Amino acid sequence: MERKVCVVCGAEMKRRDGEQSTGFKVRKTCGKECLVRLQTTKGVPDNKHCLACGTLFIRQEGENVARFSKRKACSHLCSNELTRRARCLPETLKRCVICGIDMRRHDNERSSGWLKRKTCSHKCGWILLSKTKTIVGIPGGPRDCIICGSPVERNPGETPGATLRRRTCSKECRGELTAQTRMTWTTFEKFCVVCGCALERRRNEASEGFRIRQACSRACAYQLRRKNRLDRIPEEVRVYSSVFTHSFRRSIRVRDGNVCQLCGATRGAVDLPVHHIDYDKHNCSERNLITLCLSCHNKTNFNRDRWRRFFTRLMQERELLEEAS
Secondary structure (H helix, E strand, O other): OOOEEOOOOOOEEOOOOOOOHHHHHHOOOOOHHHHHHHHHOOOOOOEEEOOOOOOEEEOOOOOOHHHHHHOOOOOHHHHHHHHHHHHOOOOOOOEOOOOOOEOOOOOOOOHHHHHHOOOOOHHHHHHHHHHHOOEOOEOOOOOEOOOOOOEOOOOOOOOHHHHHHOOOOOHHHHHHHHHHHHHHHHOOOOEOOOOOOEOOOOOOOOHHHHHHOOOOOHHHHHHHHHHHHHHOOOHHHHOOOOOOOHHHHHHHHHHOOOEOOOOOOEOOOOOOOEEEOOOOOOOOOHHHEEEOOHHHHHHOOOOHHHHHHHHHHHHHHHHHHHHHO
16 A cells, blocks of 8 residues: 655644545545644735735634635625625716705615616605606696596695596596496496396496496396396207107107107106207207117117108108008
């Protein structure tokens, strides 16, 4: 085994348990104490001068060498002072664009905010905002009340955006504007789509509800809903004859014994469908109707000519058997 000596204390070094050969070749010290002494003597001084207060400070116990080499202050207070100095800008003369007085940087104000700020106070900032800026699509500048024509002023505690969105100067003008809006909706000419009579706005009815409403009463609303429900029914379903009622279909099922005439299935939880042999919804003669189950009824939607011939022959055979008996 190669013999090695610690470069700090000169003691003989031995390979540790589980240590790789490459790690043993690279290692130069025998322990942690020698390693710390080696790092402190590697071009890194043990003491430095603070850039904030100028005092001499030494490396703290257990502090990393790389961290000590980057540290520039002796304490947290000096570190905060360095940060504040880094954020501070050179003394430049700035004047408020509204009142013209000299501006000073606020405590804890960022440099980016100091560069962007153009006014000395909130009052001057609001004046500048109302003159030059646009908020929520409403142009800035002096605005007048749409009711009385007086200028709209900012209320105590109100944000600039709320003032720009406001269209009235006081609560009285706002109430007058609301009344005019309600009168517009009340006098709006609107007629019932069912009976044609004029619609009147109900008490405490919202303007949006009055705009959507199409019927004048509950009876007309029921007829309108029924009409809309019938309009959603497919055309091929709505063309059934008025004779094709529940009692008529029940008589056909009783005639066939409540059994599917194609597969022999009996009635389950749902009544068996009644099928038109020639697929004509208005032809409701007993010779044109036959009882099928739901599965067989779905089969008849394909190859209609084949099923029409099949059921016609089946009904003819049934008539011959009835005549013979």
